[in-house]
Amino acid sequence: MRGGRARVLYGGLCAIFIALLAAPLARADSFCGQSIIHDYLKPLKELPTLRGEPTKQQLPFAPRNLFFGPIGQGALIVSNSTAGKQEVGYFLDYTPTSPHPTGRHLNWVVTAKLSRIDSTGRVLQRIGFKQVRGIRFHSSHVLSFELSEEPALYRLEVVFRDGSGKRLGRFGRYLRAVESHSDVRFTLAQSAYHAGETVLPRLENEGTDRLLYGLGYSIEQFDGVNWTPTSLGPKIFLAIGLASSPGEAVSCWGFKIPAETSPGKYRLSTSADVYETTARDERSTRVPLNAEFEVVP
DSSP, X not given: OXXXXXXXXXXXXXXXXXXOSSSOOOOGGGTOEEEESSOTTHHHHTSOOOOOOOGGGBOTTSOTTXXXXXXXXXXXXXXXXXXXXXXEEEEEEEOOBTTBXXXXXXXXXXXXXXXXXXXXXXXXXXXXXXXXXEEOTTEEEEEEEEEOSSOEEEEEEEEEEOTTSOEEEEEEEEEEEEEOOOOEXXXXXXXXXXXXXXXXXXXXXXXSOEEEEOSOOEEEEEOSSSEEEOSOSOSSOOOOOEEEOTTEEEEOOOEEOOTTOOSEEEEEEEEEEEEOTTOSSOOOEEEEEEEEEEEEO
């Protein structure tokens, strides 16, 4: 990350991957069935199409060492009273790079605006307007706005014009602000199984947190007083860190109940690290996950 961008790109959660034991990295969907149970971005998909920002933080009409990109969490903005107001917008960073150590002054006008909109895209309120007139080499600019904690839909837009007023490019994105809340569940399709049947637990992330979890689990039996370890479950499992986004459900821990399993009450146990989407220090909370079931004759 280059100098100016390092000062303005913040707020996202780090993607964390733990190395496999004696195995290469693999995609999460190689191990888990994944589905969306709460599509937080569905209201944005129904709005009129906008031209999104170019990839690789470079504009097709700009010098190669002018970098441009969004600031903020992404399309889903999660806020709470302790995290403070969330910032969204764009950055411009015009710095020396190899093989482009020099640059010329750009006689451009760059304007950005943020509007609160309804479900059809109609503007309800102008939130903010910012402008940069002229972009000097060795300069960095931030065109950002603070969002209120109130859930709402927003449109963020930026327009580039040259010195004569001719439009060079226009980009935009929709945002949805929601209140932060945790809702993590570990469920089974049924409460009772026969020996030989397959148990398929599901981790359901109905809330706005991000989860990091692994493939390891254990199975215990209830002896009438305590939960005691059993020989059921995996003897060896891959040590891998997988992520679940807000509104996702995954199923990674399915196992077949051996034919010789005695009837009784069992539980499958694993855990997940819960990351609040608004937490900038990225500290997590380890949450135990248990799914109880019975093996019946």
